[in-house]
Amino acid sequence: MNVTITEENAGTRLDTVLAGIVPDTSRTDIQNRVKSGHITVNGKTVKPNYKVKDGDHIEFFERENVEADIEPENLNLEIVYEDDDVAVVNKERGMVVHPAAGHASGTLVNGLMAQLDNLSGINGELRPGIVHRIDKDTSGLLMVAKHDVSHRHLVDQLVEKSVTRKYTALVHGVIPHNLGTIEAPIGRNPKERQDMAVVDDGKEAVTHFNVLERFDKFTLVECILETGRTHQIRVHMKYIGYPLAGDPKYGPRKTLDVGGQLLHAGTLGFTHPKTGERLEFKSELPVYFTDVLEEMRQAEK
Secondary structure (H helix, E strand, C coil): CEEECCHHHCCCEHHHHHHHHCCCCCHHHHHHHHHCCCEEECCECCCCCCECCCCCEEEECCCCCCCCCCCCCCCCCEEEEECCCEEEEEECCCCCCCCECCECCCCHHHHHHHHCCCCCCCCCCCCCCECCCCCCCCEEEEEEECCHHHHHHHHHHHHCCCCEEEEEEEEECCCCCCEEEEECCEEEECCEEEEEEECCCCECCEEEEEEEEECCCEEEEEEEECCCCCCHHHHHHHHCCCCECCCCCCCCCCCCCCCCCCEEEEEEEEECCCCCCEEEEECCCCHHHHHHHHHHHHHCC
């Protein structure tokens, strides 16, 4: 595909112009293609913020599709919704989302490749269909793209902060107020590179929360993500002094021995990339989570 810039678009950012011209794409996808050299201006590579000039010749180069070298596995995933464009899966605790070092099999992607007929390839050969992730020991809902057009639309919604993502979490301590917003940037912990932390030069991160139930030493909260940084809820709740119960990485040394953080992605809402219909899905708290809550309720009677 080739595009010649006209006077009416002169002076506008390259990514903005192309996102409005190229069908079934997004500004984020255009930026990635420019950075990778798959879009050139007058035969040269430029930055996405390049201001186009009248007569500029834009050339597109197709990206090579790499077949995913992943073994499909019948893992009996709970697919709560599926059509030709998207799927929604309810991930169980303890399952890694995609293959990585030390996790070549048994991942959500292995299961998706066995149960779904198509998956998008835009996120690389190890992450087919994966639009967003949740941690290994976090349970709950994830949206999956079945082709690249859907993938771009869903990513755009994440960027625009229009995806509804609500989590239920049990945290240490008794939160005195009913509502709160945590707005603190998140990046790599300079002291421990495997961890995330609130750091001055981190990426924007916003979490809203409201109290659902209070116990003697714990609080049950609903957390609503405005952004989706790695370990965001776990890092933010620790930052304000109420770390997640059962969290081996960000929780206190003495926490509940329940096999991981008590965090469940219970509500997921997005706009269907083809029909424009607003979809919302809910997942009940898993038994291991409700058992902990019931024990606390019984102990306080």
